[in-house]
Amino acid sequence: MKYSLKPVYSALDKHNLDAVAFVPGSNFRRLFGRDFHLMERPLVIIIPARGEPVAIVPNLEMASFSLIGFKGEVFDWRDEDGYESAFQSAAAAMPQLRGVVKIGLEAQRMRVFEQMALAKAFPSAEFTDAHAIISSTRLIKTEDEIAKLKRAIEISEAALEATLQEVKEGQSEKQIEAILLKQLFAHGADGLSFDPIVAAGDNSAQPHASARHDYRIKKGDALLIDFGASWQGYNADITRTFFIGEVSDFDRAFYDSVLAANERGKQVARSGVTAHQVDDAVQIVLENSQFSEFRRHKTGHGLGLDVHEAPQIMRSNTQILEPGMVFTIEPGLYRTGECGVRIEDDVVVTENGIECLTGFPRQLRIIG
Amino acid sequence: MKYSLKPVYSALDKHNLDAVAFVPGSNFRRLFGRDFHLMERPLVIIIPARGEPVAIVPNLEMASFSLIGFKGEVFDWRDEDGYESAFQSAAAAMPQLRGVVKIGLEAQRMRVFEQMALAKAFPSAEFTDAHAIISSTRLIKTEDEIAKLKRAIEISEAALEATLQEVKEGQSEKQIEAILLKQLFAHGADGLSFDPIVAAGDNSAQPHASARHDYRIKKGDALLIDFGASWQGYNADITRTFFIGEVSDFDRAFYDSVLAANERGKQVARSGVTAHQVDDAVQIVLENSQFSEFRRHKTGHGLGLDVHEAPQIMRSNTQILEPGMVFTIEPGLYRTGECGVRIEDDVVVTENGIECLTGFPRQLRIIG
Numbered sequence: 001m002k003y004s005l006k007p008v009y010s011a012l013d014k015h016n017l018d019a020v021a022f023v024p025g026s027n028f029r030r031l032f033g034r035d036f037h038l039m040e041r042p043l044v045i046i047i048p049a050r051g052e053p054v055a056i057v058p059n060l061e062m063a064s065f066s067l068i069g070f071k072g073e074v075f076d077w078r079d080e081d082g083y084e085s086a087f088q089s090a091a092a093a094m095p096q097l098r099g100v101v102k103i104g105l106e107a108q109r110m111r112v113f114e115q116m117a118l119a120k121a122f123p124s125a126e127f128t129d130a131h132a133i134i135s136s137t138r139l140i141k142t143e144d145e146i147a148k149l150k151r152a153i154e155i156s157e158a159a160l161e162a163t164l165q166e167v168k169e170g171q172s173e174k175q176i177e178a179i180l181l182k183q184l185f186a187h188g189a190d191g192l193s194f195d196p197i198v199a200a201g202d203n204s205a206q207p208h209a210s211a212r213h214d215y216r217i218k219k220g221d222a223l224l225i226d227f228g229a230s231w232q233g234y235n236a237d238i239t240r241t242f243f244i245g246e247v248s249d250f251d252r253a254f255y256d257s258v259l260a261a262n263e264r265g266k267q268v269a270r271s272g273v274t275a276h277q278v279d280d281a282v283q284i285v286l287e288n289s290q291f292s293e294f295r296r297h298k299t300g301h302g303l304g305l306d307v308h309e310a311p312q313i314m315r316s317n318t319q320i321l322e323p324g325m326v327f328t329i330e331p332g333l334y335r336t337g338e339c340g341v342r343i344e345d346d347v348v349v350t351e352n353g354i355e356c357l358t359g360f361p362r363q364l365r366i367i368g
Numbered sequence: 369m370k371y372s373l374k375p376v377y378s379a380l381d382k383h384n385l386d387a388v389a390f391v392p393g394s395n396f397r398r399l400f401g402r403d404f405h406l407m408e409r410p411l412v413i414i415i416p417a418r419g420e421p422v423a424i425v426p427n428l429e430m431a432s433f434s435l436i437g438f439k440g441e442v443f444d445w446r447d448e449d450g451y452e453s454a455f456q457s458a459a460a461a462m463p464q465l466r467g468v469v470k471i472g473l474e475a476q477r478m479r480v481f482e483q484m485a486l487a488k489a490f491p492s493a494e495f496t497d498a499h500a501i502i503s504s505t506r507l508i509k510t511e512d513e514i515a516k517l518k519r520a521i522e523i524s525e526a527a528l529e530a531t532l533q534e535v536k537e538g539q540s541e542k543q544i545e546a547i548l549l550k551q552l553f554a555h556g557a558d559g560l561s562f563d564p565i566v567a568a569g570d571n572s573a574q575p576h577a578s579a580r581h582d583y584r585i586k587k588g589d590a591l592l593i594d595f596g597a598s599w600q601g602y603n604a605d606i607t608r609t610f611f612i613g614e615v616s617d618f619d620r621a622f623y624d625s626v627l628a629a630n631e632r633g634k635q636v637a638r639s640g641v642t643a644h645q646v647d648d649a650v651q652i653v654l655e656n657s658q659f660s661e662f663r664r665h666k667t668g669h670g671l672g673l674d675v676h677e678a679p680q681i682m683r684s685n686t687q688i689l690e691p692g693m694v695f696t697i698e699p700g701l702y703r704t705g706e707c708g709v710r711i712e713d714d715v716v717v718t719e720n721g722i723e724c725l726t727g728f729p730r731q732l733r734i735i736g
Contacts, residue, residue, distance in 0.1 A: 113475035298447040
């Protein structure tokens with residue numbers, strides 16, 4: 001394997017950092033071409049602005065680690081010895097980081113105990129949140145990445161259609177979740193983007209509900225399904241909301257307000273507009289509906305190796321959209337205790353607008 | 369829902385802490401009976417030794433959060449406003465934490481950006497790693513927890529047997545992984561304990577290998593499968609190593625050394641002995657074999673709501689085993705570039721020894 005640290009060095013330079021530290025995860029995978037489990041055994045790579053990188057690696061990962069072709073010194077440690085001396089040796093190998101230096105961290109990924117080990121090894125260093133800086137190298141997706149996302153979405157949508165064929169009034173949310181999981185893997189998922197949300201009736205009004213064993217879906221219920229297959233590391237993220245057996249006129253109007261907001265987002269999103277502008281346009285549709293009070297969240301988030309990554313599609317985010325950026329458009333409305341609707345698509349910015357990667361029909365559908 | 373903070377208050381008192389902070393995860397779930405996604409939106413509960421707890425909650429989680437019946441002040445925040453002022457308001461509501469205080473964190477779970485938000489809100493506080501203290505409330509499993517683990521293991525073992533029926537020479541590791549995933553969910557898994565490891569031939573010698581698309585399993589290969597279903601939050605973790613078509617006398621001796629170590633671990637583990645003693649006994653079997661140089665890791669780790677939790681079964685851990693503790697016994701040997709073998713069982717300490725929760729046969733088995 002070969003990797004290039006160029007994007008890291010230019011980020012270090014641009015943001016005046018003396019070093020950045022990586023832990024396993026999406027940034028690590030994108031940079032080094034492989035990933036590792038993030039577990040109780042710290043694995044940290046430190047890339048200084050000047051001088052060779054160093055790595056701190058659990059001994060049992062050394063064979064896997066050798067596959068990345070790391071250029072720099074490696075300090076491995078064994079379970080019986082603990083990791084502290086490996087951090088000390090790594091620090092000793094980087095005299096340029098001995099004084100008052102600024103070290104950037106993936107603060108939304110790295111855990112506190114890893115930072116504590118770094119702080120002990122580099123006692124004069126100032127640690128800053130460089131998550132956005134480090135992740136920005138993943139903002140623009142390559143064609144290969146888009147192809148993998150499309151495959152993940154294709155698997156997800158086929159699994160959803162197969163699931164709906166098995167849904168019947170009287171089933172529990174947990175039963176429907178089990179059918180969905182079975183279908184995702186039968187259709188070729190590598191893994192799950194996240195634990196699916198399968199929520200009916202009042203539970204659909206909780207944006208991140210947990211499926212229940214003891215609630216049976218009944219006529220008139222909304223059934224909200226938010227889920228995704230992952231494929232070769234890339235994550236689909238799709239939400240559709242169905243109704244069981246029948247739908248009231250009120251719920252139909254509620255649904256159509258969300259659908260209008262979803263469509264508005266896809267009209268507005270294009271190269272050159274800001275993330276703020278997309279969210280603003282979507283929120284205005286919801287605010288101008290009769291259901292404004294039932295808004296709960298922003299329009300969406302970036303999607304790729306992470307399920308939630310940049311760009312956040314939210315008011316106040318001045319990030320300008322560029323071709324190759326991938327994100328969700330997922331407006332929702334939630335009448336607590338009654339009914340929630342969310343309609344989520346995954347889109348990629350193109351030269352002339354967006355391409356919607358998700359194709360599953362969005363018109364209100366009655367099932368079961 | 370009702371929850372009790374008694375175990376938290378006694379930990380605060382015993383370790384002289386002024387407060388502890390929780391984020392979503394296993395400790396949160398055990399304490400409050402529910403869990404939340406750990407995402408880019410911080411959700412933190414702070415429990416001070418004196419005075420009422422407070423919670424910082426993303427607005428979109430408020431409906432779910434209300435289900436835990438939280439007794440204390442809640443500061444919710446919306447995507448468009450950001451979370452900083454919620455942290456400031458939470459700090460203002462806890463004047464007893466204004467000065468030089470000691471706040472314990474779940475340092476293996478909480479991420480750096482959450483700690484940075486706390487540090488800004490409590491500028492005079494000293495933050496310490498209280499992960500072991502906070503997690504210790506989960507060390508002894510209840511009967512209900514053991515029953516859930518047993519169900520997760522039952523699902524896993526049935527899925528493994530069904531998978532082996534479909535394994536054939538010439539398949540790729542990825543194909544076998546896909547069969548395993550399909551079978552896990554067909555047999556009732558709620559989720560995956562972790563991304564399974566399916567590694568053959570030279571790849572089996574990497575303790576945490578990734579399945580390959582481009583390697584076809586062939587006669588004489590080891591096939592190492594490390595996997596687990598989760599069920600109602602509880603995680604199975606099982607490893608078995610098979611051979612394809614045939615096995616050399618050398619590899620059989622290699623396998624039998626690991627099996628002897630596995631059996632030794634289960635003989636030694638019992639109430640009153642230390643985690644050190646179990647690992648020591650297992651390592652001595654490996655060290656006294658002709659394969660001592662191929663050891664890579666400790667004997668095992670605790671298992672429950674987390675896949676890796678206390679007690680770590682390793683030399684230097686003086687933790688005394690008690691009835692109700694659950695952990696893995698998973699010795700392995702790894703000849704880099706050639707062949708790896710690991711045999712992993714899940715056991716619970718009882719009044720008179722241990723009960724082995726995993727029943728899948730351990731004798732060398734030739735498949736495909």
